[in-house]
Amino acid sequence: MNIFAGVARIVHVSDLHQQVDWGRRSFFSTGWRGAPGRFELHGMGRLARFEGVQARLEQLVEELHAHAADHLVVTGDVSALGHEDEVGQVEELLRPLLSAGRMTVIPGNHDRYTDTPAARVFERIFAPWLTSDLPELAVDGPYPFVRLVGDSVALVGLDSTRVSGWSHYFVGRLGQRQLDAARAALAHPRLVGRTAFILSHHGPVGPSGRFDWIHSGLLDAAALLDLVKEHPAVLLHGHSHERFWHRADHQRPHLIGAGSSTEKGREGYWVVEFDDHRALEAHAYMPGRKRAR
Numbered sequence: 001m002n003i004f005a006g007v008a009r010i011v012h013v014s015d016l017h018q019q020v021d022w023g024r025r026s027f028f029s030t031g032w033r034g035a036p037g038r039f040e041l042h043g044m045g046r047l048a049r050f051e052g053v054q055a056r057l058e059q060l061v062e063e064l065h066a067h068a069a070d071h072l073v074v075t076g077d078v079s080a081l082g083h084e085d086e087v088g089q090v091e092e093l094l095r096p097l098l099s100a101g102r103m104t105v106i107p108g109n110h111d112r113y114t115d116t117p118a119a120r121v122f123e124r125i126f127a128p129w130l131t132s133d134l135p136e137l138a139v140d141g142p143y144p145f146v147r148l149v150g151d152s153v154a155l156v157g158l159d160s161t162r163v164s165g166w167s168h169y170f171v172g173r174l175g176q177r178q179l180d181a182a183r184a185a186l187a188h189p190r191l192v193g194r195t196a197f198i199l200s201h202h203g204p205v206g207p208s209g210r211f212d213w214i215h216s217g218l219l220d221a222a223a224l225l226d227l228v229k230e231h232p233a234v235l236l237h238g239h240s241h242e243r244f245w246h247r248a249d250h251q252r253p254h255l256i257g258a259g260s261s262t263e264k265g266r267e268g269y270w271v272v273e274f275d276d277h278r279a280l281e282a283h284a285y286m287p288g289r290k291r292a293r
């Protein structure tokens with residue numbers, strides 16, 4: 001832990017998009033629910049962009065083990081289609097970090113593509129790691145969950161995939177109940193004096209710093225921004241495969257989008273070093289190399 005040195009460090013990865021051999025599986029094997037996702041994979045080039053993802057994922061995880069981080073965070077889209085084989089493979093790969101209490105993972109929209117509300121594949125497979133230090137605040141399955149890290153950090157994990165049917169292909173939503181519960185978590189006495197990191201797959205803005213449908217798509221983006229502004233908090237998110245950091249200003253806190261950590265040619269992640277929610281520096285890393293910038 002670096003907390004004793006006055007600076008804490010969080011490693012932020014996202015959008016791993018582990019995929020199985022979809023090229024060899026029938027288009028109909030994923031049913032009507034997975035049809036748009038299969039079209040995106042085969043017809044829009046996503047399968048090729050994540051070709052060989054297993055090897056990049058293994059290299060990434062090996063590198064994550066070596067980081068002297070206080071905690072590691074994965075902000076969703078661990079899989080291409082939310083198939084249990086994909087989600088299971090990622091969980092297995094991350095298990096040593098998860099079981100050591102070094103890592104926190106939330107779901108993304110891709111983790112729902114072939115899922116059903118009854119199956120909740122992500123929650124079933126990651127169940128041992130979705131626990132909360134404030135379980136009484138969970139209002140939607142395990143969300144929001146709170147993890148207290150060391151003496152100075154708190155993580156608030158959200159599920160921004162609360163939309164129905166195929167709309168998760170286009171938009172995300174946290175919902176009022178989850179936002180209210182997250183507000184209660186941030187105001188909780190056990191979080192006083194800690195820097196809170198809010199984890200959401202969808203972020204409130206895109207690379208431009210403004211809302212856009214492709215890179216954000218979060219229907220309650222304004223409410224999430226309000227929530228983060230009111231507290232000593234930093235927002236870590238995924239979904240956009242661009243990697244960007246919007247520094248805190250007088251109107252909003254630090255917003256950090258991890259980008260995809262495994263997309264071919266765009267791999268990377270952030271190492272976030274901070275004294276508190278304002279005094280923060282984020283450094284982009286590429287797997288196998290030192291800082292990218």
Ligand SMILES: [Fe+2]
Pocket residue numbers: 015017077108110239240241260
């Ligand atoms: Fe993604």
Ligand SMILES: [Fe+2]
Pocket residue numbers: 077108109110201238239240
């Ligand atoms: Fe996404």
